[in-house]
Amino acid sequence: MTTTPTTxxxxxxxxTDTKGQIADLARRAAGCVSQAENAPADFDFNEVNAERxxxxxxxxxxNTVLARSNAVTTIEWKGRQIIVAEVIxxxxxxxxxxxxxxxxxxxxxxxxxxxxxxxxxxxxxxETVNWKSALTEPVRVKxxxxxxxxxxxxxxxxxxxxxxxxxxxxxxxP
Numbered sequence: 001m002t003t004t005p006t007t008x009x010x011x012x013x014x015x016t017d018t019k020g021q022i023a024d025l026a027r028r029a030a031g032c033v034s035q036a037e038n039a040p041a042d043f044d045f046n047e048v049n050a051e052r053x054x055x056x057x058x059x060x061x062x063n064t065v066l067a068r069s070n071a072v073t074t075i076e077w078k079g080r081q082i083i084v085a086e087v088i089x090x091x092x093x094x095x096x097x098x099x100x101x102x103x104x105x106x107x108x109x110x111x112x113x114x115x116x117x118x119x120x121x122x123x124x125x126x127e128t129v130n131w132k133s134a135l136t137e138p139v140r141v142k143x144x145x146x147x148x149x150x151x152x153x154x155x156x157x158x159x160x161x162x163x164x165x166x167x168x169x170x171x172x173x174p
Contacts, residue, residue, distance in 0.1 A: 003168040008069055011169060012162060015062040018055055025052035058172055065167055073165050075157045084161055091154045098147050101140055107131035 025048055032043045070084040077087065112126040119125055 002171050004171055005166045006169040007163055008066065008073075008165045008167060009159075009162040011062055011065055011167065014169075015059060015066065018059045018062060022052060022055045022059065025049075025055060061170070065169060069165060069167055073161060075161055077154070077157065084158065087154055087158050087161075091151055091158070094147050094151045094154070098144060098151065101144055101147070104135065104140070106133040106135060106137055106140065108133050108136075 028043055029045055029048045029052055032041045032045045032048060035041045067085075070088065073084045074081040075084060075087050076082075077090075082090075108131055110128050110130050113129045115125045115127050117125040
């Protein structure tokens with residue numbers, strides 16, 4: 001089997017394409033696994049399933065190449081070298097923190113809140129609750145800006161690495 005020097009960005013594209021191919025083949029296999037007697041099948045199940053299995057093997061190979069490279073390729077981040085696998089994990093955690101902060105309900109000051117009770121005339125009873133948030137909107141805005149900047153910087157570093165890192169990729173069997 002021959003190998004070709006390939007960027008990680010191309011390996012990622014191939015992995016995405018292969019996932020789509022697997023999904024298409026799985027749908028096709030599901031559609032031809034059973035058929036009415038005396039009716040010709042559009043596709044041969046065994047052939048389609050063999051193609052699907054070969055595509056799954058290719059995807060496992062591509063993901064293994066990516067994982068190995070991500071475990072040894074480093075990127076400078078905030079004055080230290082970290083492996084790409086950590087960059088990917090940090091980016092995911094920062095994205096989670098952004099969603100968390102964006103989803104917080106900040107309440108400050110008085111607000112009428114239903115008590116769950118009703119008056120004699122069937123009207124809801126309200127009480128005034130004085131709210132105080134542990135986080136202010138200006139602080140949240142600053143935190144979100146910093147997190148989004150970090151996420152973008154990690155993404156740029158990752159893209160640069162993926163386009164600059166070469167791996168020897170085995171060519172698929174014809």
